[in-house]
Amino acid sequence: MNGLSIEIILLQIFTLFVLAKVAGLICERFKVSSVIGEIFAGIIVANTILFSALQLDVDISLFEILAELGVIFLLFAVGLETPFSELRKVGDTATKVAILGVILPFLAGFAMFMIIDNNLNEALFIGAAMVATSVGITARVISDMNVTRTLESRIIVGAAVIDDVLGMIVLAIVMGIAAGSSGGILDIILISLEAVLFVVLVILLGSILLPKLRKRLDKRRKPKSTIHCGDRKKASISPLPLAIIVCLGLAVLATVAGLAAIIGAFLAGMVFAEFKDKWPCEKDFGPINDFLVPFFFLHVGMLVNIESFSGVLGIAIILTLLAVVTKWVGCGLGARKMGRESSNIVGIGMIPRGEVGIIIAAIGVGAAFISEELFSVVVFMSMATTIIAPPLLEWAFRRKMKADGICGISDNSSTGKK
Amino acid sequence: MNGLSIEIILLQIFTLFVLAKVAGLICERFKVSSVIGEIFAGIIVANTILFSALQLDVDISLFEILAELGVIFLLFAVGLETPFSELRKVGDTATKVAILGVILPFLAGFAMFMIIDNNLNEALFIGAAMVATSVGITARVISDMNVTRTLESRIIVGAAVIDDVLGMIVLAIVMGIAAGSSGGILDIILISLEAVLFVVLVILLGSILLPKLRKRLDKRRKPKSTIHCGDRKKASISPLPLAIIVCLGLAVLATVAGLAAIIGAFLAGMVFAEFKDKWPCEKDFGPINDFLVPFFFLHVGMLVNIESFSGVLGIAIILTLLAVVTKWVGCGLGARKMGRESSNIVGIGMIPRGEVGIIIAAIGVGAAFISEELFSVVVFMSMATTIIAPPLLEWAFRRKMKADGICGISDNSSTGKK
Numbered sequence: 147m148n149g150l151s152i153e154i155i156l157l158q159i160f161t162l163f164v165l166a167k168v169a170g171l172i173c174e175r176f177k178v179s180s181v182i183g184e185i186f187a188g189i190i191v192a193n194t195i196l197f198s199a200l201q202l203d204v205d206i207s208l209f210e211i212l213a214e215l216g217v218i219f220l221l222f223a224v225g226l227e228t229p230f231s232e233l234r235k236v237g238d239t240a241t242k243v244a245i246l247g248v249i250l251p252f253l254a255g256f257a258m259f260m261i262i263d264n265n266l267n268e269a270l271f272i273g274a275a276m277v278a279t280s281v282g283i284t285a286r287v288i289s290d291m292n293v294t295r296t297l298e299s300r301i302i303v304g305a306a307v308i309d310d311v312l313g314m315i316v317l318a319i320v321m322g323i324a325a326g327s328s329g330g331i332l333d334i335i336l337i338s339l340e341a342v343l344f345v346v347l348v349i350l351l352g353s354i355l356l357p358k359l360r361k362r363l364d365k366r367r368k369p370k371s372t373i374h375c376g377d378r379k380k381a382s383i384s385p386l387p388l389a390i391i392v393c394l395g396l397a398v399l400a401t402v403a404g405l406a407a408i409i410g411a412f413l414a415g416m417v418f419a420e421f422k423d424k425w426p427c428e429k430d431f432g433p434i435n436d437f438l439v440p441f442f443f444l445h446v447g448m449l450v451n452i453e454s455f456s457g458v459l460g461i462a463i464i465l466t467l468l469a470v471v472t473k474w475v476g477c478g479l480g481a482r483k484m485g486r487e488s489s490n491i492v493g494i495g496m497i498p499r500g501e502v503g504i505i506i507a508a509i510g511v512g513a514a515f516i517s518e519e520l521f522s523v524v525v526f527m528s529m530a531t532t533i534i535a536p537p538l539l540e541w542a543f544r545r546k547m548k549a550d551g552i553c554g555i556s557d558n559s560s561t562g563k564k
Numbered sequence: 565m566n567g568l569s570i571e572i573i574l575l576q577i578f579t580l581f582v583l584a585k586v587a588g589l590i591c592e593r594f595k596v597s598s599v600i601g602e603i604f605a606g607i608i609v610a611n612t613i614l615f616s617a618l619q620l621d622v623d624i625s626l627f628e629i630l631a632e633l634g635v636i637f638l639l640f641a642v643g644l645e646t647p648f649s650e651l652r653k654v655g656d657t658a659t660k661v662a663i664l665g666v667i668l669p670f671l672a673g674f675a676m677f678m679i680i681d682n683n684l685n686e687a688l689f690i691g692a693a694m695v696a697t698s699v700g701i702t703a704r705v706i707s708d709m710n711v712t713r714t715l716e717s718r719i720i721v722g723a724a725v726i727d728d729v730l731g732m733i734v735l736a737i738v739m740g741i742a743a744g745s746s747g748g749i750l751d752i753i754l755i756s757l758e759a760v761l762f763v764v765l766v767i768l769l770g771s772i773l774l775p776k777l778r779k780r781l782d783k784r785r786k787p788k789s790t791i792h793c794g795d796r797k798k799a800s801i802s803p804l805p806l807a808i809i810v811c812l813g814l815a816v817l818a819t820v821a822g823l824a825a826i827i828g829a830f831l832a833g834m835v836f837a838e839f840k841d842k843w844p845c846e847k848d849f850g851p852i853n854d855f856l857v858p859f860f861f862l863h864v865g866m867l868v869n870i871e872s873f874s875g876v877l878g879i880a881i882i883l884t885l886l887a888v889v890t891k892w893v894g895c896g897l898g899a900r901k902m903g904r905e906s907s908n909i910v911g912i913g914m915i916p917r918g919e920v921g922i923i924i925a926a927i928g929v930g931a932a933f934i935s936e937e938l939f940s941v942v943v944f945m946s947m948a949t950t951i952i953a954p955p956l957l958e959w960a961f962r963r964k965m966k967a968d969g970i971c972g973i974s975d976n977s978s979t980g981k982k
Binding site: 164208402 | 570573574581636802804805819825848854
């Protein structure tokens with residue numbers, strides 16, 4: 147073990163997990179999503195003496211890998227709720243939502259910084275950081291509210307997937323222009339093709355290769371039904387290890403293809419959703435995510451450095467407002483056929499930028515295209531949209547429920563009141 | 565993230581998990597415990613080009629934390645199967661098994677190296693490394709064979725806990741003598757008291773504090789039974805996060821008390837076992853352990869460096885034989901009242917040294933009391949005992965089953981054959 151001793155790392159994991167769960171419980175008591183509590187626990191840890199007391203300033207990477215595994219398994223679980231067959235039904239609207247939700251925020255961010263600084267590269271990177279939706283936050287709120295199977299939820303998740311792919315393409319284009327590369331149109335087309343190819347390949351393999359494997363396993367399993375003396379429990383290929391392998395494998399493949407790991411994990415979940423009857427693993431991912439996912443939201447919160455915002459707070463607030471309004475309006479317009487209440491939900495569901503905006507800004511800082519101060523601005527925007535979205539989303543869902551006269555399960559027993 | 569990129573780390577985790585599961589499946593096909601497959605996967609990774617190809621030579625610490633979490637949660641799960649109330653019944657025999665299983669191996673290791681090198685400190689450390697039983701391996705084999713609830717299993721696990729405490733005391737004494745400290749008897753007594761105090765405190769708190777918390781929660785939960793319009797799923801205090809918090813908390817406390825983290829995790833499991841009816845969490849730990857535990861056994865395998873053994877292979881084999889025989893005979897003698905077959909099982913179940921022996925040897929190397937070559941010898945002994953034990957244990961259990969005429973569940977339907 148290089149760096150910290152195992153005792154310190156255990157203390158870090160224990161303390162962070164307790165803080166996240168306690169903050170989450172407090173938020174739930176006040177009818178706020180526990181996600182916000184977990185993010186605030188992260189902010190508190192990062193901006194108080196706790197950070198150095200836990201020696202997180204010495205080495206934070208062990209905690210970061212738990213956060214990354216958490217968001218990967220979370221996206222897999224979200225994918226499990228979204229079989230390809232169902233996504234195809236919402237594909238048209240989701241595509242419109244995604245495209246409008248990419249163009250408007252990009253233009254807003256780009257225009258704002260062309261006006262402020264008249265710096266092309268800077269404006270391009272801020273625009274790119276405005277694009278990608280972090281489906282993680284929305285997915286958790288949706289799951290907590292028990293509305294995963296609504297049409298709006300599936301469009302949001304579907305659009306966020308297309309959005310992520312578009313966001314990566316925008317990033318690739320922006321990096322190409324900023325670096326003044328000679329590639330031009332050909333490079334852009336190649337990168338776009340790669341992203342589309344990845345998604346298509348996963349769909350094809352997931353719908354052809356896996357069913358074949360399934361049939362072969364079915365044949366093998368049958369003759370072995372007799373139990374012999376002293377036999378140990380049969381492990382063979384149980385659904386969970388297979389699901390973990392496919393999830394991690396596609397996450398790795400996605401990074402190889404230049405996409406975010408969570409896109410691969412999400413697609414893996416979608417593949418498994420088609421085999422839910424044969425290989426049920428939703429219940430198994432529950433406990434794993436109960437342990438790992440809080441670390442992701444803690445990590446999101448820990449990226450907020452309150453001090454560094456003082457000088458750029460005004461710019462940060464304006465950018466945040468632009469980020470909220472452009473996604474809301476852009477995605478809402480894309481979903482306008484669904485009616486006012488539903489397009490409202492979709493628009494709000496696409497607001498959170500989360501870690502994706504930060505990752506893009508980090509690339510910009512690393513290549514010296516944007517300053518560290520502007521990085522703080524993007525972090526603030528990503529965090530603010532992430533914190534704002536859940537209560538707005540709950541409000542939008544309840545508004546729709548009231549408009550529809552649908553009030554969840556409890557309503558069946560209380561219809562006499564109306 | 566300092567060091568490796570997230571892409572490389574995901575690739576490491578994915579590849580290692582796949583190798584462990586595939587090797588485990590191959591072993592199970594040949595009726596060998598999957599533990600051995602997972603350890604061999606680790607040996608293969610550490611001693612081939614795979615190690616540097618996966619960039620594990622650059623940074624292995626992220627993988628190590630998964631291994632450590634794996635063994636901690638594994639020991640918690642083992643503890644869950646061992647309530648205090650039941651351990652008390654086997655306490656007498658388990659204590660005898662542990663004490664004899666500490667004295668004989670220590671004397672054998674000490675005597676062997678006094679004869680070879682006539683170096684007191686060296687002999688003391690080798691003796692100490694011979695002492696501690698790694699219950700992790702045995703626990704997994706026991707769990708795979710579905711014999712966790714047998715008297716022999718509970719005595720092995722109970723003795724291994726006492727053994728770990730005794731091992732830590734032996735280590736403290738040895739370090740005291742080797743450092744030529746002035747502390748003498750008083751220090752030894754203080755350290756012993758601390759270890760005993762920790763276990764007693766956990767028992768007291770676990771049997772007094774938790775039941776009170778339980779009653780208070782019961783009172784609060786009742787009035788909230790009505791479901792309101794649009795309410796999200798109630799999270800409140802579910803058993804799993806609470807179990808994780810108690811498990812990690814006691815693991816941290818154990819390290820603070822100078823004991824191994826796994827002792828705390830095991831005691832936490834024992835505490836939770838008393839509340840199984842109210843807070844069931846065995847099923848939730850299954851998926852978490854399916855994911856994390858293979859990393860522990862991979863890690864055990866990766867500690868084996870085949871090349872460094874060439875010069876000291878003879879010594880390593882003799883030490884291994886001594887380690888096997890002294891534990892087998894010592895612990896078997898401690899359990900002799902249980903009959904020949906059962907004491908045979910207990911003796912074999914205590915053979916694996918696993919990571920505990922290696923940790924002790926690493927402390928010896930760090931303080932320059934033993935050479936790096938001797939460290940390799942201890943690693944070989946720990947690994948060899950760990951690899952030898954599972955098949956021997958299966959053989960011993962089957963022998964007992966045949967002697968008793970008990971042949972598992974399937975026998976009820978095939979009694980006509982006998």
